[in-house]
Amino acid sequence: MSSIALSSILVVLSIVAIIYLTSKVKFSVFGSLFAVSLALALGSGMPLGKVIDTLKSSFGNTLGGISFIIIFGAAIAVCMQKSGGALSIASHILKLAGKGNAKAAMAWTGFIPGLTIFCDTGYIILSGIARSVSASSRTSMPLIAAIMGSSLFVVHCLVPTHPGALAAATALNANLGMLVLASVLFAIPGLLASYYWAGLMDKGQNYAPAEAEDGAEDLSQDNLPKFSHALLPVVLPLVLISISTLLTTLGMKDGGATVFHFLGNPVMALLVGMLCGIWLLSRHGGQKGDFTKVLEEAIVKAGPILIITAAGGMFGAIIKETGVGNALGQVLGGASVGLLVPFIIAALLKTAQGSSTVAALTTAAIISPSLQTFGLDSEMGRVFAVLAIGAGSMIASHANDSYFWVVTKFSNIEMQQSLRVFSSSTLVMGVVTFACIWAASAFML
Numbered sequence: 001m002s003s004i005a006l007s008s009i010l011v012v013l014s015i016v017a018i019i020y021l022t023s024k025v026k027f028s029v030f031g032s033l034f035a036v037s038l039a040l041a042l043g044s045g046m047p048l049g050k051v052i053d054t055l056k057s058s059f060g061n062t063l064g065g066i067s068f069i070i071i072f073g074a075a076i077a078v079c080m081q082k083s084g085g086a087l088s089i090a091s092h093i094l095k096l097a098g099k100g101n102a103k104a105a106m107a108w109t110g111f112i113p114g115l116t117i118f119c120d121t122g123y124i125i126l127s128g129i130a131r132s133v134s135a136s137s138r139t140s141m142p143l144i145a146a147i148m149g150s151s152l153f154v155v156h157c158l159v160p161t162h163p164g165a166l167a168a169a170t171a172l173n174a175n176l177g178m179l180v181l182a183s184v185l186f187a188i189p190g191l192l193a194s195y196y197w198a199g200l201m202d203k204g205q206n207y208a209p210a211e212a213e214d215g216a217e218d219l220s221q222d223n224l225p226k227f228s229h230a231l232l233p234v235v236l237p238l239v240l241i242s243i244s245t246l247l248t249t250l251g252m253k254d255g256g257a258t259v260f261h262f263l264g265n266p267v268m269a270l271l272v273g274m275l276c277g278i279w280l281l282s283r284h285g286g287q288k289g290d291f292t293k294v295l296e297e298a299i300v301k302a303g304p305i306l307i308i309t310a311a312g313g314m315f316g317a318i319i320k321e322t323g324v325g326n327a328l329g330q331v332l333g334g335a336s337v338g339l340l341v342p343f344i345i346a347a348l349l350k351t352a353q354g355s356s357t358v359a360a361l362t363t364a365a366i367i368s369p370s371l372q373t374f375g376l377d378s379e380m381g382r383v384f385a386v387l388a389i390g391a392g393s394m395i396a397s398h399a400n401d402s403y404f405w406v407v408t409k410f411s412n413i414e415m416q417q418s419l420r421v422f423s424s425s426t427l428v429m430g431v432v433t434f435a436c437i438w439a440a441s442a443f444m445l
Helices: 003-024 029-043 048-083 085-097 099-114 119-137 141-158 163-172 176-202 227-249 257-264 266-283 290-322 324-335 340-353 356-370 379-392 402-410 415-444
Strands: none
Touching: 003 029, 003 290, 003 324, 003 340, 003 356, 029 048, 029 290, 048 085, 048 119, 048 163, 048 227, 048 266, 048 290, 085 099, 085 119, 085 227, 099 119, 099 141, 099 176, 099 227, 119 141, 119 402, 141 163, 141 176, 141 356, 141 379, 141 402, 141 415, 163 176, 163 290, 163 356, 163 379, 176 227, 176 266, 176 379, 176 415, 227 257, 227 266, 257 266, 266 290, 290 356, 340 356, 340 379, 340 415, 356 379, 379 415, 402 415
16 A cells, blocks of 8 residues: 555544544544644654644744634734623614614624624624514524524634634635635625525424513613724724735835735734724723733633644644645546545535634645645635635534524524524525635636
8 A cells, every 4th residue: 555545544534533532532622633643744754853833833823823813803802892882783683674674784793893802702692683583573593593693603613803714814825815705705605595495394383482571682771882983893803904915916016005904914903903892892891901911801701722633733734744635636636626635625615524724724725735736836826725725624614513502592492493404504604605605706717
């Protein structure tokens, strides 16, 4: 048996081992990734003197590429929660839409805060609103849960303010500015697909709306921030990144444009968003010393995500060392499958082990050496590769995904209802999102 064939078998067994350890044994994700990475390095014949250095350097490099963005993003989420900013956005959208358009309002209620707030945190914050809207509009609670859950999930998987997309972008060296803009645009058709599919799955099921007394959120609070103020921590970073990307596209990289490029760097843009969030908190319920408290809480929230993501980068580096990625590219390179490979790998990993983040960063590690073979070794090619991975990492949120249980339990709905409406919506959302990405790539690559 050739060394590449043996390495390929070992990589497959390693992925199966991670899935088994995390989903069946319920072993620590970090512990699973570290143990399997070490075993794969030793089993593939990596020189002993190189094993520890590779583990350490890859862990540190991944951490360095994502840490500031994730910490500042977590800080924005803390500020939006404590200040009532997320509730302000939700209540304003609901007032504009009216009770007759409650379903559409729920979609945008999740989508906009979800640009910077992690999906599980966002759903916990907004779940009271979802129950209140379901009760007042007499709309099926599983439908409302699926719509808002999907709207948070689509941006969580695609936009690199979140760990999976960010880790994949770091591994593939994709342009973050372009990726932020493209990911937001491609998230919209995915959101629309899940919206209409959820309605189809709910039709004729006679699912009950939430009970009015079931923790309904009071949207008439007088102390909520103004809508325009609440949008600043979420929208201003995207505006800064957009300006920098536009100037780059126009070839304006020097002179006065350097200031905009500095502020439009995702790290600085999210830092500005965090400062806006702290300002928002200081005006609405904040106290002296909140800056320190916000950072401390953000670090506590971001810590596990950083460690797991960095461990995934470590596993990916070991996979690269085996040469399996190059072999995969040689086998599939002539098949004109391009973006289909990262999409399918990410979808299989997500469905099998539950974590979108682990699926995204593992897929990026596998395909990274093969980008040239797949015709993706260009600035736009790398962006599209990350988008394809993000679309795959949506498929599908079900019982082995912690977010599935957040949506189900905080909505007080049955597991079977959530599987039918929410889980199937994430599957359709991923497929439609990828179809749009693949179609656009035909004109842009």
